[in-house]
Amino acid sequence: MQIDSTLTPFVPPVRTAMRLSRYFLPNLRETPKEAEIASHRLMLRAGLIRQQSAGIYSWLPLGLRVLNKITAIIREEQVRAGAQEILMPTIQPADLWRESGRYDAYGKEMLRIRDRHDREMLYGPTNEEMVTDIARAYVRSYKDLPLNLYHIQWKFRDEIRPRFGTMRSREFLMKDAYSFDIDAEEARHSYNRMFTAYLRTFSRLGLKAIPMQADTGPIGGDLSHEFIILASTGESEVFCHQDFLDFPIPAADTDFEDKEALQAIFDRWTSLYAATSEKHDPATFEAIAPAKQVSARGIEVGHIFYFGTKYSEPFGLSVAGSDGRDHLLHMGSYGIGPSRLVAALIEANHDEAGIIWPDPVAPFHVSLLNLKVGDEATDVAARRIETALTARGFDVLYDDRDERPGAKFATADLIGSPWQVLVGPKSLAEGKVEVKRRATGERELLSVEDAVERIAS
């Protein structure tokens, strides 16, 4: 498969201009009591999600836009790394999980279902079994390898006490990729492809993610990394060398076929100390120069595993190699939770007034505030800006509601568009509009033309 790296398998919403008077954006004035963490509070208040039952959410238009922008970036990087998209169903037969021995082992987190014919089914919490079954059906020889199949599908884990909104929900969206290789060495290359793709993915999402050695848990296997972002409200304690924060991200033109290049990326990104509290070794950490010791809170945003023949063996997934003999395939799996990422992004990017979206995932790039709707001058200027920015490819949310300026400021700060353009009669009398950068609060008075250029630059 050859992919021009400038091309994308999916493109998120582009050049859409919305009028807030007609947009379904139900902001809440009060902070919902059940929300314990900032991202959960802000997602409810800003109208990104609505809880439908414990740990189960609807995504409202603003939230869905963020989710789609995240999955678009994930898709681009999966394809760049050589993975192919499929879509497995949510409901799986129990028998498939009996083959791996995980049906009984998985416990109460698995949502078990009996259909009308009393057949045992389940809502997939992950897809190792099903994808191994797919490979078993179709992969015939080493010539069909390497193979990496991913899908982006809703999963269900019946958490005993779901909390923290979409950070730890029961029904959640997951991108899970699965690699199949003829031997351990090739599987290592597949692992490095995803390792590199994840570095690029999180960076493009506006996050600094650090790979940390991890336990393999119920997935099994012997090589595994969690990708952790640092956020003061993070769920767990993490420890790492500060230099990680300045490591360069692999470039878009990285050759994913080049085994040595990818191994070098892996080696570099695992050359310094980084550990979650589970794997923490205080002695090694203390040996780092004190100025370089980072001890912080972290949020897991991705997890990758190499588990060899753990599934291919019980499933009898073997193919003829170039040596004419049968080989059990070596597998890995690679997960990112987009619905969790929405919450993680907010944990890492918010203030008292609301969300501060990184540009690549902002539901709207620009909140355009008409401070006196009905005034001909402000109406004309706002529409000109809306048209100009939309033509330049920006997603613009035009607040054309008949509301007082204070309410519009609060909405714009809450929903967190990176840019705000304020069109008021006073400034406009002098030919100016105000451009505000949400992250810094920095404001500039500019002409309409300069305001558009300022944002476009």
Added chain:
Amino acid sequence: MQIDSTLTPFVPPVRTAMRLSRYFLPNLRETPKEAEIASHRLMLRAGLIRQQSAGIYSWLPLGLRVLNKITAIIREEQVRAGAQEILMPTIQPADLWRESGRYDAYGKEMLRIRDRHDREMLYGPTNEEMVTDIARAYVRSYKDLPLNLYHIQWKFRDEIRPRFGTMRSREFLMKDAYSFDIDAEEARHSYNRMFTAYLRTFSRLGLKAIPMQADTGPIGGDLSHEFIILASTGESEVFCHQDFLDFPIPAADTDFEDKEALQAIFDRWTSLYAATSEKHDPATFEAIAPAKQVSARGIEVGHIFYFGTKYSEPFGLSVAGSDGRDHLLHMGSYGIGPSRLVAALIEANHDEAGIIWPDPVAPFHVSLLNLKVGDEATDVAARRIETALTARGFDVLYDDRDERPGAKFATADLIGSPWQVLVGPKSLAEGKVEVKRRATGERELLSVEDAVERIAS
């Protein structure tokens, strides 16, 4: 909400070139025994889907591409008509369905689930209850109306005997939209918006769909149309006036705010006789001039309903009108099944050799066949064509496998790209490649440049 109608909320895969030697396209040589209808056989043979259990399928890369192209067109037309996208979860609480009285009424088709705390849940077969609950939470006044929320989400109906592949599967994808209006007159306009959007949607998918009066079934209500396409392998008998087949489709610049214009579209498209066998009135049909009587097999591809206050009443969904009084909202729901449409499209477009995709939904526009891989001349010419067509925005599947020409012809015919370009050493010695139109079998010998122009024109 203002949408430039040339813009799209989602864009399907663009300009991707795939090499078949690396593409996961598991074609089957034998016709699967369990498949009773052409689309099911072809979807299995061409590697679009794999059955995971009765009525539950995985979508393989080729099938997923078609599904994504279909949903992209549906999204564009939903947005054009003024609907806003949300995403509701698959798992719903039983209590919500007790409010409408449908929990007990729905019967065994509903997949009922108990979670670890023994709470009654279900896998949503449709979403009237949940979306009414969302509106109840947020819609406060007539100023928030009209509102149309749609989502594209997997549903589950536990069919007693699932068959016909994705035409009637248990886990299936559905686009379902829900409109909320202050009174019956406004709701009529919302109905007409979707009626018009559906005419445009099916036409853009390459289908001739005819709206037919329908029973409302378990959704309830008193105004309802099914959209039926004619296909000789259709599931049911339908009867209509032949003139429908030549009615013009509403244009892209149709003003969806114009109530009279939309009513005129509705009136025209319901002015002649059209009925499924359930609603068939032989006397009326016989009164049509014999030459204009169409009696054929049909496949339902969409279904729209106006059901007034059927759900707003039990849910207490009322808001203040401009008259200051409370009004129960009038609702409608509007469904299209993209996973079913893939099958319907194949039923309407295939021959003995395989699928014949209409251009707008073809997974690849062009199958590029290198008939002598390793020959420098054919390799160079094929790569030139691949590059040129990809740059022009076509999805190209380049068959670079080390296979005999006969196998490549069979694959190309089976997977049904609208165009085939055959690059063989003999023709190439005379500077020519062969361009074949899949639908007609028409072939032309052209220079490389002319071949690209022929396809692009």
